[in-house]
Amino acid sequence: MNESETRALVESHLALIPDFPEPGVLFRDLTPVFADGEAFHALAEALTAPFAGRFDVLAGVEARGFLLAAAASVAAGVGVLPIRKAGKLPRAVLREEYSLEYGTAALEVHEGELPPGTRVLIVDDVLATGGTVAAAARLVERAGWHVAGVSVAIELAELRGRDALPARLEAYSLLSY
Numbered sequence: 414m415n416e417s418e419t420r421a422l423v424e425s426h427l428a429l430i431p432d433f434p435e436p437g438v439l440f441r442d443l444t445p446v447f448a449d450g451e452a453f454h455a456l457a458e459a460l461t462a463p464f465a466g467r468f469d470v471l472a473g474v475e476a477r478g479f480l481l482a483a484a485a486s487v488a489a490g491v492g493v494l495p496i497r498k499a500g501k502l503p504r505a506v507l508r509e510e511y512s513l514e515y516g517t518a519a520l521e522v523h524e525g526e527l528p529p530g531t532r533v534l535i536v537d538d539v540l541a542t543g544g545t546v547a548a549a550a551r552l553v554e555r556a557g558w559h560v561a562g563v564s565v566a567i568e569l570a571e572l573r574g575r576d577a578l579p580a581r582l583e584a585y586s587l588l589s590y
Contacts, residue, residue, distance in 0.1 A: 416462070419455040420587055423566070426452045427588075441567055441590070443538055447480055456587065457484035460536055460564040463585045468534035468561040470527060472496050474520070474549050477538035481566060485536055494533060496520050496549050507556050511548035520548050522556055529557040540568040540586060543577025550582060 414422070426449050428442040446452045460481060461471070472494040473482025479495060486493040499508060499519035506521040527533070533553045540546055540563070550560045560582060568574065568586030575584055 414455050414458075416459060416587075419459045422452050423456050423459075424588060441539075441588075443477060443566060446566075453484060454488070456566060457481065457488045459587050460485045460566070460585070461489045461534065464534050464562050464564065464583075467532060469532045470494050470534070472522075472533050472535045472549065472553060474535065474537040474545060475501070478536055481538060482536040485564075494522065494526060496522055496535075496552065507552060509548045509552035509555065511544045513544065518545075520545070520552055522552055524556070527556070527558055531558045532561040533558045534561045535563045537563070537565050538567065540565040540574040540584065541572045543572075543574030546574065546584075547577045547579075550578065 423446055426446045428445050430440040430442055432438065433440040446456055470492045471482040471486045473479040474496045475498050482493045499521055502521050502523055505524045507524055508519050508521045510517050510519045535546060535549050537546055546563055553560050562583040562585065564585045566587050568589040570589050578584055
């Protein structure tokens with residue numbers, strides 16, 4: 414399936430939820446995509462295609478990024494690295510804090526989970542303001558791995574999330590609004 418066909422298939426399965434999580438926001442829900450085998454498989458393949466041959470492992474950002482990275486890693490035949498919210502991993506971790514609209518949050522990975530220099534493709538569901546994805550990229554780099562790029566299902570372009578990412582970092586989104 415080509416990118417245009419995949420885009421149309423995935424978009425046809427999105428559920429549009431007005432006024433969620435707050436009035437004036439149109440939430441694009443990917444869960445119907447996850448529930449449809451053909452659409453989910455096409456999305457998983459589309460997320461890795463632009464980076465073919467340039468990554469060794471996929472990193473999924475909690476929580477929907479886990480689903481996408483796991484499916485894409487199986488399709489690509491590589492492993493998956495969970496990037497978790499703080500306090501969820503049992504062994505020694507590296508932590509990266511980042512700002513939210515009202516406070517801070519943190520992401521963590523296990524120290525030494527991958528060999529130094531491993532090429533990591535970061536996968537998430539949505540690129541909005543870019544804070545979470547930028548924190549994930551900093552975390553991967555601090556761990557001694559190389560960020561191969563960022564791949565997301567949906568980009569909310571009006572929120573300018575790409576501006577929060579390092580200029581050298583290639584980012585791909587299947588759908589952009």
